[in-house]
Amino acid sequence: MADPILISRLRCPECDHEEDMEMPTNACLFFHNCAGCGVRLQPLQGDCCVFCSYGTVPCPPIQEGDCCHG
Known part of the structure; x- marks a missing residue:
């Protein structure tokens, strides 16, 4: 499995x-x-963090399939 991407660009709604x-x-x-x-x-x-809601890349736990949410 590839290393997770660690930089995401957040955009304020x-x-x-x-x-x-x-x-x-x-x-x-x-x-x-x-x-x-x-x-x-x-x-x-339904999202676990601000990166999943507003970022260009989902958080590392989601990328790795091991999220802390639900």
Whole structure:
């Protein structure tokens, strides 16, 4: 199995600000404050983290098929 991709670009749904972020390999990130407008992002229903909801790449646990959610 290939190593997970660790960088994802988050896009804020409120202001469209984009930010490249390094994802943790052993956890899901539930909250993130947008650097553009300050809104607090949280996962959409059914997603485990902000990367899965707003990122260009899903979180490493999802990539590896071993997510902490449900």
